[in-house]
Every structure is written in C-alpha cells, then in structure tokens.
Amino acid sequence: MKNQHENAEENSLVEVKVDHSKCNGDSICVDVCPVAVFELQEVSEYPGEKKSVVVDNDACIVCRACEVQCPTQAITVEE
Numbered sequence: 001m002k003n004q005h006e007n008a009e010e011n012s013l014v015e016v017k018v019d020h021s022k023c024n025g026d027s028i029c030v031d032v033c034p035v036a037v038f039e040l041q042e043v044s045e046y047p048g049e050k051k052s053v054v055v056d057n058d059a060c061i062v063c064r065a066c067e068v069q070c071p072t073q074a075i076t077v078e079e
C-alpha cells in the first residue's frame, strides 16, 4: 500500500503538455504511450484538424517515449 501511495504522489507531480502549434496530428504519441495518456481530438483553436490531447495526465509513468518519438517535438513531460 505504501508504494501505491508514493506512486500516486509522484504522478501528481508530472505534467504532460502538447504544443498544438507544433502537433501535426500523426498520432505517434497515441501509439507509443503505454498507458493511453493521449487521444486525437479536434480542438477549438484548430477547427477541422486533429491534435493530440492529454486525456489522462496522471497515468503517465514518465517513460518519455512520446517526447523522444514526436517528430515535431510538440510534447514535453515535466516532473
């Protein structure tokens, strides 16, 4: 139980961000994230385009696959 509690505290300190001015909607982050942090969605600032949206920030395990593999460096994972 103690470990689960510590993990929960760690996750609350993680912030996953997508810069929608850089995101090209190729969904690589959706494919590489092991815990489904991202979904492609249309956002109000870019009508008609799909962008990566962080739908489950607290699930992030900070593997950084998304940061490394995003071809436009649109994603930052801050601890």
Ligand code: SF4
Pocket: 016, 032, 033, 034, 035, 036, 037, 059, 060, 061, 062, 063, 064, 065, 066, 067, 077
């Ligand atoms: S760092 Fe890993 S777990 Fe976190 S959002 Fe990126 S791919 Fe998903």
